[in-house]
Amino acid sequence: MAWANAPFAASYEEFWHSTAELRAGGMVLELTFRELVNDALMAVFFFVVGLEVRREFALGELTNRARAAVPVAAAAAGLLVPALIFLLFTAGTGNAAAWGVVISTDTAFLLGALAIAGPRFPGRLRIFLLTLAVVDDVAALSIIALVYTARLEWVPLLLALLGLAAVYCARYLPAGRGPAYAGLAVLTWLAFYASGVHPTLAGVGIALLVPVFQPGRREVEDAVQLAQVFRQSPNSGYARAAASGLRESISINERLHGAYTPYVNYAILPLFALANAGVRLDRSTVASAVTSPLVWGIICGLVLGKFLGIFGASAVLRRLGAGEFGPGLTLGRIAGGAALSGIGFTISLFIIGLAIPDPAVQNEARVGVLAASVLAFAAGTLIFRIVERSPAVPPGQVLARPVDASRDHVAGNPDAPLTLVEYGDYECPFCSRATGAISEVRRHFGSELRYVWRHLPLTRVHPHAVAAAEAAEAAHRQGQFFPYSAYLFEHQEQLDPEDLLTAAETLGLDPDRFEADLRSADIRNRVLDDALDAESMDLHGTPTFFIGNRRHHGPYDSATLIRLLEADRPQEV
Incomplete structure (x- = not known):
C-alpha cells in the first residue's frame, strides 16, 4: 500500500505487469509477474490448504459427525448469508457476479486475530473455527472452479484429470515417489492452465489425493x-x-505440509499481498469507495453477514440441542469468533482479480476488503472484551463437563451418590503414587462411590503421555481400560510404542485390533476432548481431583479424600 501511494507509485503497476516467458520448442508460456504469483505460487498455497483439508477429513474433527455438525452448519450459513447481503447491495450495478469476494474467511488472519483478541484458553473455540475454516475453504475453492472459470477447453481438462489420476497412482511406486509427484504436479498445473480452469485448483486436487495416515508402530x-x-x-x-x-514412517501428507508451510507463510503469502493489496488511497478513490454499493456490499457481507450466518446457525443448533458443544464453546465465544471470521483477506483479494475486470473497480473492492478486515477485527475484539469479563466463579473451581457414564471411564457404581474425578497423566509419578490412595478410598466407600478418570497429558514434560492415553482408550475398546491403566502406572518407565503393545498382549488383548484402534481418529479426539475440558478450567498439573463437581486443593492422601467425600455426602431428609 505504501508503494502504491508513494511518489513513484507508477512503478507498482509497471513492475507487476512485467512479463516472464518459458519456452520449450514451439510452445511459449508467458505470465506477468502478478500472474506468476496469483496463478503459479498461489497453487502452492492452495496445495497446503488442500493438505489440511485432506487431513481433517481423514483424521481430524470432520471424522466425527456430531462434533463437526455445528461448525459445518455454521460455515454453510457463513457462506450463504454474506452472499445474499452482498447481492442486496449490488443487484443491478453490474458487480453482482463478484459475490464470491465475501464468502471466505482468511484462516491465517483469523487464527492470528484470535490469539490477540480471543479468550485466554481458546482451545475448543480454536478447533471450532479451524473446522469451520476448512469447510469454508472447500466451498470457496469449489466456487472458484465452478463460477469463475471463463472458458473451458475439454482436451487439456481431460489431460489434467489424467494427471490427477497419475498422482493418485504414484503412491504405489516402490521408490522415487517424490520426483514423480513433483513432475506430475507441474504437468497437471500446465494442463489446468491450458483448460481455462484456474490453475491454482491443481494444487488442491493434487493435495486431496496425497495419502494421509497415522504413523504405524511397525514403520516407527x-x-x-x-x-x-x-x-x-x-x-x-x-x-x-x-x-x-x-x-x-510419516505420511507424505504430513511431510509435505511441514516442508511447504514455511515457504507459504514467509514467502508466498507476503508476495501475494504485495502483488494484490496495492490500493490507491487518493481522494477520488476514497470518495468513490464511500458511495460505492460494491464496497458497502463487501463490508456488510463480510462483517455483518459472516457474524449473522455463523452465530445464527450456532445459536439455532444450540437451541435445538443438535450437534456437540463442549465446555468452553459458549455462544458468547462463538459470537466473537464469528465476528473475526469477517476477515477475508487472501481469497477475497484473489477472487477480486477473477470476478472484476475493471482495474478501477478492483481498487474499490480492495478498499472494501481491507476496511471489512479492520472492522471485523475491531468487532471481534469488542465482543470478546464483553463476554470474557471476570466470572463470579474463577475457572476450574467447578467441573466443566458433568460426569456421563456413557462417555466417561467410571469405576464403581455408575449411580453412586459420591463422585471422585481425577484428571491424570500416565507418565506423571504423582498420579502413580495416588493410585494407592484411590484404592483405599474405593474400598472404604464401596458401592457408594464412583471414581472417574479423565486424561490430562502434560505434553511439555511427559513426551509419552498422549501415546499412553490413546493406548488406554484403545484398550477401552476391548473392555480393559482400568486394568490397562494400572499396568501403565506399574511400568511408567516403559511407555514406548512397543511397550504399549506389549502391555496389550500381556493383558490378553487382540494386538491387531489394538493397533488398528490406536490409529483411529476417534481415539485421538477422545483424549483431546478431556485435555480441552481441562484447558477450559485452567488445569495445569496432575493429579487434579474434583470432589463431586468442586475442585479439590491440597493433599490427596486417602484420609483427606475420605474426609472430604464424607462431607460431600447428600444429607438425608
Missing part, C-alpha cells in the same frame, strides 16, 4: 532399528536407509 520401529544400525556402523548407505525409514 523399523525406522528406529535403521537408526540404531547407523549408530553402530555409521556410513552413507546406512545414513540414507535411516533417513528414508524416518521419512516413510
Whole structure:
C-alpha cells in the first residue's frame, strides 16, 4: 500500500505487469509477474490448504459427525448469508457476479486475530473455527472452479484429470515417489492452465489425493532399528536407509505440509499481498469507495453477514440441542469468533482479480476488503472484551463437563451418590503414587462411590503421555481400560510404542485390533476432548481431583479424600 501511494507509485503497476516467458520448442508460456504469483505460487498455497483439508477429513474433527455438525452448519450459513447481503447491495450495478469476494474467511488472519483478541484458553473455540475454516475453504475453492472459470477447453481438462489420476497412482511406486509427484504436479498445473480452469485448483486436487495416515508402530520401529544400525556402523548407505525409514514412517501428507508451510507463510503469502493489496488511497478513490454499493456490499457481507450466518446457525443448533458443544464453546465465544471470521483477506483479494475486470473497480473492492478486515477485527475484539469479563466463579473451581457414564471411564457404581474425578497423566509419578490412595478410598466407600478418570497429558514434560492415553482408550475398546491403566502406572518407565503393545498382549488383548484402534481418529479426539475440558478450567498439573463437581486443593492422601467425600455426602431428609 505504501508503494502504491508513494511518489513513484507508477512503478507498482509497471513492475507487476512485467512479463516472464518459458519456452520449450514451439510452445511459449508467458505470465506477468502478478500472474506468476496469483496463478503459479498461489497453487502452492492452495496445495497446503488442500493438505489440511485432506487431513481433517481423514483424521481430524470432520471424522466425527456430531462434533463437526455445528461448525459445518455454521460455515454453510457463513457462506450463504454474506452472499445474499452482498447481492442486496449490488443487484443491478453490474458487480453482482463478484459475490464470491465475501464468502471466505482468511484462516491465517483469523487464527492470528484470535490469539490477540480471543479468550485466554481458546482451545475448543480454536478447533471450532479451524473446522469451520476448512469447510469454508472447500466451498470457496469449489466456487472458484465452478463460477469463475471463463472458458473451458475439454482436451487439456481431460489431460489434467489424467494427471490427477497419475498422482493418485504414484503412491504405489516402490521408490522415487517424490520426483514423480513433483513432475506430475507441474504437468497437471500446465494442463489446468491450458483448460481455462484456474490453475491454482491443481494444487488442491493434487493435495486431496496425497495419502494421509497415522504413523504405524511397525514403520516407527523399523525406522528406529535403521537408526540404531547407523549408530553402530555409521556410513552413507546406512545414513540414507535411516533417513528414508524416518521419512516413510510419516505420511507424505504430513511431510509435505511441514516442508511447504514455511515457504507459504514467509514467502508466498507476503508476495501475494504485495502483488494484490496495492490500493490507491487518493481522494477520488476514497470518495468513490464511500458511495460505492460494491464496497458497502463487501463490508456488510463480510462483517455483518459472516457474524449473522455463523452465530445464527450456532445459536439455532444450540437451541435445538443438535450437534456437540463442549465446555468452553459458549455462544458468547462463538459470537466473537464469528465476528473475526469477517476477515477475508487472501481469497477475497484473489477472487477480486477473477470476478472484476475493471482495474478501477478492483481498487474499490480492495478498499472494501481491507476496511471489512479492520472492522471485523475491531468487532471481534469488542465482543470478546464483553463476554470474557471476570466470572463470579474463577475457572476450574467447578467441573466443566458433568460426569456421563456413557462417555466417561467410571469405576464403581455408575449411580453412586459420591463422585471422585481425577484428571491424570500416565507418565506423571504423582498420579502413580495416588493410585494407592484411590484404592483405599474405593474400598472404604464401596458401592457408594464412583471414581472417574479423565486424561490430562502434560505434553511439555511427559513426551509419552498422549501415546499412553490413546493406548488406554484403545484398550477401552476391548473392555480393559482400568486394568490397562494400572499396568501403565506399574511400568511408567516403559511407555514406548512397543511397550504399549506389549502391555496389550500381556493383558490378553487382540494386538491387531489394538493397533488398528490406536490409529483411529476417534481415539485421538477422545483424549483431546478431556485435555480441552481441562484447558477450559485452567488445569495445569496432575493429579487434579474434583470432589463431586468442586475442585479439590491440597493433599490427596486417602484420609483427606475420605474426609472430604464424607462431607460431600447428600444429607438425608
